[in-house]
Amino acid sequence: MDITCMLSIVFVSLCIGLSLGLPVDDFVKGSDALKSAPLIDGHNDLPFSLYANVNNDLSKFQFDKNLTDDKVWGKAACKSCMTDLPRLTAGKVGGQFWVAYVECKSQYKDAVQLTLRQIDVVKRLVEKYPNRLEFVTKADDIEASWRSGKIGSMIGVEGGHSLDSSLAVLRLYYELGVRYVTLTHTCNTPWADASPVNNKPVFNLTEFGKVVVWEMNRLGMLVDLSHVSHVVMRQVLAATKAPIIFSHSSAFALCNNYRNVPDDVLHQVKSNNGILMVNFYNNFVNCDKSRNATLEDVVAHINYIRTLIGVDHVGIGADYNGVDETPTGLEDVSKYPALFDRLHANKEGEPKWSREDLEKLAGRNLIRVFKEVELVRDLLTTQLPYEDIISGKELKVAQEKQGLKPGACQTAKEWEQVEERN
DSSP: OOHHHHHHHHHHHHHHHHHTTOOOOOOOSGGGGGGTSOEEEEEEOHHHHHHHHHTTOGGGOOTTSOOTTOTTTSTTTOTTOOOOHHHHHHTTEEEEEEEEEOOGGGTTTTHHHHHHHHHHHHHHHHHHOTTTEEEOOSHHHHHHHHHTTSEEEEEEEEOGGGGTTOHHHHHHHHHTTEEEEESOSSSOBTTBOBGGGTTOOSSOSOHHHHHHHHHHHHHTOEEEOTTBOHHHHHHHHHHOSSOOEEEEEOBTTTSOOTTSBOHHHHHHHHHHTOEEEEOOOHHHHOOOTTSOOBHHHHHHHHHHHHHHHOGGGEEEOOOBTTOSOOOBTOOSTTOHHHHHHHHHSOOTTSOOOOHHHHHIIIIIHHHHHHHHHHHHHHHTTTSOOOOOOOOHHHHHHHHHHTTOOTTTTOOOGGGGGOSOOO
């Protein structure tokens, strides 16, 4: 039978199937899975790009234009600028956690005010583009937003320093729509260590730190362990009542950067029913400095995690706009389909990715975790808000370790417990 006859038979069969209302399989390449499930990225730092470049003045940012070659927002002018609506559309993004991040130098100073400004700019950005973006605070609404042709837009706060060690601030962030908090950034808080401590702990997870986790469980807020130390990862997983996320991390076994997650913690993530959303940053996916990172490195991390703990516990958290180097083949937010195509076209020795598997990776795993966190919240409705206040002594010690004059910028009652302020 020649090729013309074969094509004719395929075409006739397709027409008959459509005319009878029979399902037609359109899963040919991996990115076809993004037609049936939303791609939800766990971490995009566009809000900080807006702050750094134009102090959150949205009149100076044309989000609906392809900004690849823009004089301000293009790659030549801004190495970490990788996001706009045309490229998000090309990347088939259906849901996005936009990150309210403020620098560690704001800790003990104006971190809360600056964080509120970042939450505000996310909300204003969504409101400015109502035909393309929709603000989402519930797990069930992500897919509904995607099916309506919009990007379900959520807020994550990156760094516990944004809480200023206050459960009241945490609760108010939740009311404003924040749905995850990364417990630390690159700086320790008075109640949790960040990844730079490596194996030399300073605070680990304190009793107040456990209360922060429990209050997040009570609220229905996702606990994000990206950036915390390996010890704190283990301690939080032992303490939490709900599944956790790593919003943008990779596998320590493949690249031994302490921002990545070791195998024993990955096994805990499986037991916890949580998720690790794989980061694309060059230095987290490739520790071989003799070569550049490529899409293949990200594939290796995803396959490693899947093989070790299962396809139900891996997702995507690229960290676009939060890094200045990304792998060849994953240069910006338009490139996600290439990753899914490559996973489906598996090589010898790699796991086979079905459509269902790729849908889980894309977003269904994150939605499941989000729903389970909401379920824990619903089971804790009789639990009153935690009223713990961190002690002035803990704050004093933490500020001294940062080389600050303890209490110089604070007047809260807990400082009355501290007899001497340097």
